[in-house]
Amino acid sequence: MVRPSLENAATFWEPYKLNHIKAIEQVQHRAANYVLNDYSVKTPGCVTKMLSDLNRESLEQRRRHHLLFMMFTICNNLVDINACSFIYSSDARTRGQHRLFQERFIDQVLANSFFPKTIREWNVLPARTVSAPTLEAFRSLLV
Numbered sequence: 001m002v003r004p005s006l007e008n009a010a011t012f013w014e015p016y017k018l019n020h021i022k023a024i025e026q027v028q029h030r031a032a033n034y035v036l037n038d039y040s041v042k043t044p045g046c047v048t049k050m051l052s053d054l055n056r057e058s059l060e061q062r063r064r065h066h067l068l069f070m071m072f073t074i075c076n077n078l079v080d081i082n083a084c085s086f087i088y089s090s091d092a093r094t095r096g097q098h099r100l101f102q103e104r105f106i107d108q109v110l111a112n113s114f115f116p117k118t119i120r121e122w123n124v125l126p127a128r129t130v131s132a133p134t135l136e137a138f139r140s141l142l143v
Contacts, residue, residue, distance in 0.1 A: 014063050016112035021060055028059050065142060067118045068125070072138045075130075086115050098130040099123050 032050040088101040100119045105111035132138035
């Protein structure tokens with residue numbers, strides 16, 4: 001019930017400061033305690049085991065996947081966003097045909113906004129994943 005509220009529009013507002021990421025993750029940690037009715041263990045890593053028992057990935061990992069799903073839909077013209085305005089192919093000297101041009105930014109807010117951050121993530125994906133024919137195939141290769 002809470003996770004959809006935490007993930008609403010997360011593709012575009014994703015936090016980049018560590019303290020903000022930890023605060024959001026704490027919500028899921030408290031939910032794991034509640035779902036399993038286990039408040040007794042306070043050792044580090046116990047909540048991580050609870051989340052794996054519940055088959056839940058971290059919210060940070062889910063946000064990363066949502067960013068990449070959105071980039072896939074933009075690059076493949078599956079949404080009404082003019083990709084040419086924001087995304088440029090990298091020149092031929094880089095390794096991999098799927099690489100996108102990465103601008104350098106001094107301002108941390110701008111450097112961690114959707115396109116710069118997602119392009120960094122996109123460029124480290126294998127070519128096989130990026131060139132998936134459908135979003136479902138991309139999703140399965142990403143995991």
